[in-house]
Amino acid sequence: xxxxxxxxxxxxxxxxxxxxxxxxxxxxxxxxxxxxxxxxxxxxxxxxxxxxxxxxxxxxxxxxxxxxxxxxxxxxxxxxxxxxxxxxxxxxxxxxxxxxxxxxxxxxxxxxxxxxxxxxxxxxxxxxxxxxxxxxxxxxxxxxxxxxxxxxxxxxxxxxxxxxxxx
Numbered sequence: 001x002x003x004x005x006x007x008x009x010x011x012x013x014x015x016x017x018x019x020x021x022x023x024x025x026x027x028x029x030x031x032x033x034x035x036x037x038x039x040x041x042x043x044x045x046x047x048x049x050x051x052x053x054x055x056x057x058x059x060x061x062x063x064x065x066x067x068x069x070x071x072x073x074x075x076x077x078x079x080x081x082x083x084x085x086x087x088x089x090x091x092x093x094x095x096x097x098x099x100x101x102x103x104x105x106x107x108x109x110x111x112x113x114x115x116x117x118x119x120x121x122x123x124x125x126x127x128x129x130x131x132x133x134x135x136x137x138x139x140x141x142x143x144x145x146x147x148x149x150x151x152x153x154x155x156x157x158x159x160x161x162x163x164x165x166x167x
Contacts, residue, residue, distance in 0.1 A: 086114060093158075
């Protein structure tokens, strides 16, 4: 489900984590649903924006985004750089985790650990990542991110664990 876009300003990421596991949350784990333009505004001027990452879809229990495979994201041998895949995965997981936080609690999500299995080489085009919750708790969150090529073939499978901390 693609959400309607909105140009209204939203506050910087802060908040309290969802208190139930994502699997049990009716309607998904997200507490807030800003429009895609507002979410993409967070990426401008920092690493995700410089690599061309764009958030494209926000569903009931997922956040999706794309990244070009070009000179910004390839390693010297012409393949998609594993670090660029991890940057896409962490961007999607972190933004999705932030969407689960309560606006007023003064907490934020910070990455504790990320891993990635690089499954297929990509030399050009666009890759698409989809972050889905494994666990959304009060003090930790775990997100799985599947990155695919333009044919829908898996390129990278990543998992990020984040801590919910006080600002």
